[in-house]
Amino acid sequence: MNLGFDSEQLRVLNWRATNRDIAAVVGPPGCGKTTVGSALAVKMIAETLATKVLLVAYTNAAANEFCLELCDILGSKVAKSLCLRTGNPTGVDPSIPIPFSRSANEIKEKRIIISTNLSLKKLPALSFDNMIIDEAGVERLEHLLWPFWFGVNKSQVEEYKSRYDTRGDGDGDGNTQIPFKINDLIELISQCGTVATVVGDPKQSRPISPMRVDYSAIEWVIKKSTCDTLRISHRLPDLLSGLVNEFAGYDGLRSAPEISSRRLVLECSPDIEYREIIQPDEVTTWVDINGEEQPIGPSSWANNMEAKACAKICSHLVRITRSKSIAIITRFKAQKLTIMRYLQRMGYRDIKVTTTTGALGTQADIVLFSLTRNNPERNVGAAGTLQDLNVAISRSKEKLIILGNFDMMSNGWSGGGGGASAGNKYQYKSSARKLARLIDLKYGRVVDAPQMIIC
Amino acid sequence: MGDLIVRDLYKTISHAQKTHLVQSKEIATSCVCPYLFKMSYPFGVVGGERDYVIANTVHDAISLASPTAILENWQQGKTQNDFERIAKSIDKDSEDILQKAIANSKSRVKMEGKTPLLETFDFEVQDRFHGLLIGLAKRVMKKYPQPKRAVTEITITNVAEVQEGRIDAIFEFKDDRYGLVEWKTNDVKRASGSGVDRWQLIANFLLTNYRYTGDENNWNRCLFGSVIYYEGAYFPRLPLSEEWLSKVKKDRKFAHEILCGERPHAQKPPFCPVCDRDGESRSDCRFYREDSKQALLGNLPVDYANIRRLLLRRRYLVLDERAETHKHKFVINTIIDRLGEANALQELEKTGVINSGYRIHSINANSVTLVKKYYNDDEATLTLLEPRKIVRIIGKEDNGIPLLACVNEKGFVREVDDTKLIVDFDGNTIAERAKTQLRNLPIIIIPDEINLTRRVLEPMHRFHRLAADIMLPPEFFLGVQNNESGF
Numbered sequence: 001m002n003l004g005f006d007s008e009q010l011r012v013l014n015w016r017a018t019n020r021d022i023a024a025v026v027g028p029p030g031c032g033k034t035t036v037g038s039a040l041a042v043k044m045i046a047e048t049l050a051t052k053v054l055l056v057a058y059t060n061a062a063a064n065e066f067c068l069e070l071c072d073i074l075g076s077k078v079a080k081s082l083c084l085r086t087g088n089p090t091g092v093d094p095s096i097p098i099p100f101s102r103s104a105n106e107i108k109e110k111r112i113i114i115s116t117n118l119s120l121k122k123l124p125a126l127s128f129d130n131m132i133i134d135e136a137g138v139e140r141l142e143h144l145l146w147p148f149w150f151g152v153n154k155s156q157v158e159e160y161k162s163r164y165d166t167r168g169d170g171d172g173d174g175n176t177q178i179p180f181k182i183n184d185l186i187e188l189i190s191q192c193g194t195v196a197t198v199v200g201d202p203k204q205s206r207p208i209s210p211m212r213v214d215y216s217a218i219e220w221v222i223k224k225s226t227c228d229t230l231r232i233s234h235r236l237p238d239l240l241s242g243l244v245n246e247f248a249g250y251d252g253l254r255s256a257p258e259i260s261s262r263r264l265v266l267e268c269s270p271d272i273e274y275r276e277i278i279q280p281d282e283v284t285t286w287v288d289i290n291g292e293e294q295p296i297g298p299s300s301w302a303n304n305m306e307a308k309a310c311a312k313i314c315s316h317l318v319r320i321t322r323s324k325s326i327a328i329i330t331r332f333k334a335q336k337l338t339i340m341r342y343l344q345r346m347g348y349r350d351i352k353v354t355t356t357t358g359a360l361g362t363q364a365d366i367v368l369f370s371l372t373r374n375n376p377e378r379n380v381g382a383a384g385t386l387q388d389l390n391v392a393i394s395r396s397k398e399k400l401i402i403l404g405n406f407d408m409m410s411n412g413w414s415g416g417g418g419g420a421s422a423g424n425k426y427q428y429k430s431s432a433r434k435l436a437r438l439i440d441l442k443y444g445r446v447v448d449a450p451q452m453i454i455c
Numbered sequence: 456m457g458d459l460i461v462r463d464l465y466k467t468i469s470h471a472q473k474t475h476l477v478q479s480k481e482i483a484t485s486c487v488c489p490y491l492f493k494m495s496y497p498f499g500v501v502g503g504e505r506d507y508v509i510a511n512t513v514h515d516a517i518s519l520a521s522p523t524a525i526l527e528n529w530q531q532g533k534t535q536n537d538f539e540r541i542a543k544s545i546d547k548d549s550e551d552i553l554q555k556a557i558a559n560s561k562s563r564v565k566m567e568g569k570t571p572l573l574e575t576f577d578f579e580v581q582d583r584f585h586g587l588l589i590g591l592a593k594r595v596m597k598k599y600p601q602p603k604r605a606v607t608e609i610t611i612t613n614v615a616e617v618q619e620g621r622i623d624a625i626f627e628f629k630d631d632r633y634g635l636v637e638w639k640t641n642d643v644k645r646a647s648g649s650g651v652d653r654w655q656l657i658a659n660f661l662l663t664n665y666r667y668t669g670d671e672n673n674w675n676r677c678l679f680g681s682v683i684y685y686e687g688a689y690f691p692r693l694p695l696s697e698e699w700l701s702k703v704k705k706d707r708k709f710a711h712e713i714l715c716g717e718r719p720h721a722q723k724p725p726f727c728p729v730c731d732r733d734g735e736s737r738s739d740c741r742f743y744r745e746d747s748k749q750a751l752l753g754n755l756p757v758d759y760a761n762i763r764r765l766l767l768r769r770r771y772l773v774l775d776e777r778a779e780t781h782k783h784k785f786v787i788n789t790i791i792d793r794l795g796e797a798n799a800l801q802e803l804e805k806t807g808v809i810n811s812g813y814r815i816h817s818i819n820a821n822s823v824t825l826v827k828k829y830y831n832d833d834e835a836t837l838t839l840l841e842p843r844k845i846v847r848i849i850g851k852e853d854n855g856i857p858l859l860a861c862v863n864e865k866g867f868v869r870e871v872d873d874t875k876l877i878v879d880f881d882g883n884t885i886a887e888r889a890k891t892q893l894r895n896l897p898i899i900i901i902p903d904e905i906n907l908t909r910r911v912l913e914p915m916h917r918f919h920r921l922a923a924d925i926m927l928p929p930e931f932f933l934g935v936q937n938n939e940s941g942f
């Protein structure tokens with residue numbers, strides 16, 4: 001099977017199709033995690049390496065992406081006969097040709113089942129001999145354990161247990177009779193027959209304990225199993241893949257040759273005030289803006305000036321790039337809602353505004369990223385986490401515009417419980433510093449916010 | 456200043472205590488057997504999948520009939536014929552309600568791909584409904600005059616006592632006293648005066664006292680409480696015995712401590728009345744008791760002990776997360792205590808935690824449209840409401856009823872803008888109920904969550920048992936039937 005996959009994707013496909021264990025595939029932004037996951041499922045069924053494959057994603061949107069990808073690879077007709085989407089019917093994209101069902105009989109008949117993690121519990125008692133789990137968005141270990149449970153091989157477990165029955169010495173000395181050592185949960189799951197490929201990216205995923213410092217789910221799998229990394233991005237042009245590679249430390253992420261030199265093409269030239277910001281040759285532009293941050297709700301932040309500027313830039317972009325997709329990303333829900341409010345008032349209801357969590361798995365031609373935080377203590381807080389910054393800067397195919405106070409970010413602190421002053425021993429230098437430095441010195445340009453967009 | 460008080464409180468409140476709330480149902484379970492509660496939390500053992508479609512349908516219907524047909528046909532009969540006549544006239548006036556509830560359940564079963572309902576479904580729903588009405592007429596209506604109001608399916612949260620519960624129905628009488636009613640819809644058996652039904656009723660008494668007096672120990676407004684079952688009712692005599700009340704409070708504390716990750720002493724009942732009819736403990740229970748004992752004695756092999764520890768630690772993290780979902784209620788309650796209700800609501804609104812100033816504009820099949828009574832762009836604070844967010848819609852009642860004890864419904868935000876909010880409910884019944892209970896009241900919106908804790912804990916239970924099955928020789932758990940890892 002070779003349907004235009006790159007060399008790294010082919011390597012991973014061959015490796016995972018022939019190995020029967022639990023392993024991780026790290027997919028940096030744009031490297032085709034969904035494509036590889038879907039292709040792997042198809043390859044295993046096509047080459048009779050597996051009889052029943054489960055494809056699991058955390059969100060309905062990501063599960064729908066798997067379905068679309070399967071339709072692309074197999075063609076609608078074959079995808080219809082081989083695959084089945086199950087779970088919560090309200091989250092299913094009705095335009096996808098793959099049928100939806102929750103009926104046990106239909107699920108048993110099909111070869112590739114696509115579901116979200118949380119809907120798995122409602123599946124009939126089935127066992128899958130292979131599974132592909134998209135880790136994006138998984139913020140709890142338990143969300144990985146459910147799919148793993150569906151891979152446990154009943155007869156394998158029975159066989160292990162029968163060893164005790166035949167031993168019969170009953171000395172209670174605590175020695176296990178299984179012919180291997182189990183050191184951790186992943187090994188236990190693996191020894192019970194679960195074969196799974198977990199695709200994800202530790203540089204984009206959040207920790208699995210929301211209130212504590214912890215591994216992300218993919219890091220947990222990487223730590224306990226084998227792992228390979230994809231390194232060709234089909235989304236990010238050269239200057240962005242370089243920025244993301246250095247910022248997140250991917251160790252060799254590069255753009256696919258056909259998109260490497262891709263730049264924003266405008267239908268007409270921008271108004272003079274926007275010219276520096278929208279400049280197509282500069283893939284990344286940082287708009288230095290000094291808006292005031294405002295606490296909203298239990299822990300969120302908004303920044304009116306930045307929100308207004310985002311909306312204005314967006315409005316101009318819509319006028320000069322009619323066919324381009326635009327997305328606005330921010331770390332904070334309150335800022336997302338503030339930006340949406342401005343856009344709504346300007347009549348733009350369709351522009352995607354999302355938080356970094358919601359941005360996982362999405363992409364757009366042009367991305368605006370509002371940093372939001374701005375305070376004399378230079379406390380960047382959660383806006384300065386590597387994973388969040390990385391997600392935000394790696395969604396764009398042609399142009400990335402960052403809005404925020406450059407001085408604040410290049411000297412920012414994170415940690416220390418939010419409002420702590422400088423010198424707090426729990427504070428550490430925020431990753432925003434590195435991002436600001438890389439953009440300023442190597443991968444982009446910092447421009448002052450023109451008066452026109454901040455008034 | 457409000458912003459800071461509220462935000463600081465969000466930061467600091469969990470340091471002072473874990474923001475857990477114990478549900479009345481969970482208190483009742485602990486009262487029956489502390490291990491039964493521990494099976495659910497922290498272990499994540501899920502009981503046999505029982506089908507509650509009939510029970511839920513009857514519940515839906517009777518919750519809508521209570522403030523309408525039941526209230527209107529309330530009569531003090533004397534003979535069996537009278538009770539039959541009263542029940543029949545309520546049946547007649549609720550026909551529409553019952554048919555809608557049946558139709559809703561059928562379409563839900565179809566949509567969720569569940570096993571199709573039996574042909575007798577309609578009959579069973581109607582029969583159970585009728586049986587409950589006979590029970591109500593025979594035992595409650597006979598004794599008490601027609602109430603002036605009925606509120607149904609209301610969630611009451613008493614933060615100070617860390618308790619929350621959903622009350623089936625409260626009848627309010629002219630002399631300002633109330634009668635609490637629980638419907639036993641899951642079968643046609645008697646409600647047990649010694650088991651879970653009694654304890655749940657008592658736990659709910661505490662919440663209802665709180666609703667009407669602000670104090671769970673103030674019984675001045677309480678007229679009666681009853682569990683209505685098929686053609687009968689369980690009526691504990693008031694005042695309730697001190698022994699029962701203190702048991703409920705003690706077991707509430709026990710459940711709370713377990714949720715907080717502490718290790719209160721649990722006493723197994725002398726024989727096991729709940730899990731097995733013959734008094735035998737159930738396998739999962741014996742397993743976990745033995746597992747803890749062997750761990751305490753240091754007898755477990757290191758590899759298994761490590762996996763066990765990991766799975767237990769993760770369970771408590773899941774419980775911590777459950778506590779986080781209740782944090783809003785703790786903050787709201789604390790601010791109200793500090794500033795008084797009116798000021799507190801202003802501060803909470805300014806910070807964007809709650810949203811007030813709405814009134815109900817219209818209620819459709821399964822959604823409600825709320826509009827702002829007054830909107831001023833300059834003064835408006837940003838609302839944190841957004842599509843798919845779960846909210847509690849509270850109808851603010853008068854008479855000093857605490858905010859978190861007022862009538863309310865839970866729903867999902869579908870659409871929101873500066874002046875309008877559309878909330879979807881999980882079914883037509885809730886929308887119908889909202890129409891009766893929330894209309895004409897000032898509306899306050901607070902953030903809420905759905906409780907998925909047991910679903911999240913379950914895989915940990917399964918892998919825990921699997922690990923024991925594979926990694927431990929059977930001698931470890933003599934008497935615990937192995938082969939219980941869920942296959």
Ligand code: SF4
Nearest residue numbers: 488727730736737740
């Ligand atoms: S088996 Fe007995 S001790 Fe265990 S939960 Fe059931 S009633 Fe309680």
